[in-house]
Amino acid sequence: MSQHTVAVLGTGKIGELVVAGLLRSGRPAATVLATARRPARAAELTERYGVAVVDNATAAEQAGVLAIAVKPQDAGALLDEIGPRIPADTLVVSLCAGLPTAFFASRLAEGTPVIRVMTNTPAIVDQGMTAISAGPHATGDHLAIAEAMFTPLGATVRVPEYQQDAVTAISGSGPAYFYLVVEALIDAGVLLGLPRTVAHQLAVQTAAGSALMLRDSGDHPVKLREAVTSPGGTTAAALRELERHGVRSALLGAAEAARDRAQQIAGAQR
Numbered sequence: 001m002s003q004h005t006v007a008v009l010g011t012g013k014i015g016e017l018v019v020a021g022l023l024r025s026g027r028p029a030a031t032v033l034a035t036a037r038r039p040a041r042a043a044e045l046t047e048r049y050g051v052a053v054v055d056n057a058t059a060a061e062q063a064g065v066l067a068i069a070v071k072p073q074d075a076g077a078l079l080d081e082i083g084p085r086i087p088a089d090t091l092v093v094s095l096c097a098g099l100p101t102a103f104f105a106s107r108l109a110e111g112t113p114v115i116r117v118m119t120n121t122p123a124i125v126d127q128g129m130t131a132i133s134a135g136p137h138a139t140g141d142h143l144a145i146a147e148a149m150f151t152p153l154g155a156t157v158r159v160p161e162y163q164q165d166a167v168t169a170i171s172g173s174g175p176a177y178f179y180l181v182v183e184a185l186i187d188a189g190v191l192l193g194l195p196r197t198v199a200h201q202l203a204v205q206t207a208a209g210s211a212l213m214l215r216d217s218g219d220h221p222v223k224l225r226e227a228v229t230s231p232g233g234t235t236a237a238a239l240r241e242l243e244r245h246g247v248r249s250a251l252l253g254a255a256e257a258a259r260d261r262a263q264q265i266a267g268a269q270r
Contacts, residue, residue: 005033007032008067009068019032083108086109088112128155166255169255169256185207
């Protein structure tokens with residue numbers, strides 16, 4: 001990734017992740033800009049990362065790459081403010097959940113390349129999952145720049161843009177589903193008589209170990225599940241209860257609801 005300036009507009013949780021990842025990749029702090037609404041937040045970012053915090057207009061004019069990480073409902077007003085200041089050769093990377101690249105392209109100079117990205121919060125521990133889609137005028141070189149930005153945060157995958165709402169439902173919102181399952185297992189441990197601290201350790205390490213096995217073994221989840229499930233055993237009894245209560249169906253419905261909400265957000269902002 002060349003040493004053009006990257007500006008991160010909007011430094012909430014996701015925006016700050018991008019700033020931190022850029023610096024972990026070896027990029028000099030002098031080539032990273034950030035924006036923040038509150039002076040206290042600006043001072044915090046400069047102290048923590050050594051990056052300059054500027055106003056939106058300055059970021060638009062000075063950066064070769066603009067990573068837009070504001071809330072989706074704020075993106076329109078931001079583009080109204082800075083759109084005319086963004087040179088057509090600037091790469092615009094959107095992290096705004098639900099918003100299509102066409103939303104940005106229609107508000108920018110003709111020919112401005114736009115890339116849509118969905119990452120998730122495990123990027124905090126360098127275990128994020130980032131999906132990258134080319135929008136109007138984005139080339140393979142632009143995709144490579146975006147991948148270099150997010151590789152320090154975990155894994156990346158290229159997908160067609162029409163699949164991004166599904167990505168949002170699976171990996172963008174997905175950590176919350178797993179946290180809910182772990183929370184329920186902890187509560188179950190307490191119900192069965194374990195101290196909460198022990199139940200927490202058991203549930204969290206089991207989740208972490210299972211995830212690593214899924215990632216590193218290359219085996220299908222069914223094969224790994226069957227390896228734990230002895231005929232007539234405790235796991236078989238537990239899985240029967242999960243199926244009886246419709247856990248699989250609930251997860252399918254949750255993913256569909258997240259996808260539908262992403263589509264609603266996009267529709268509301270057009």
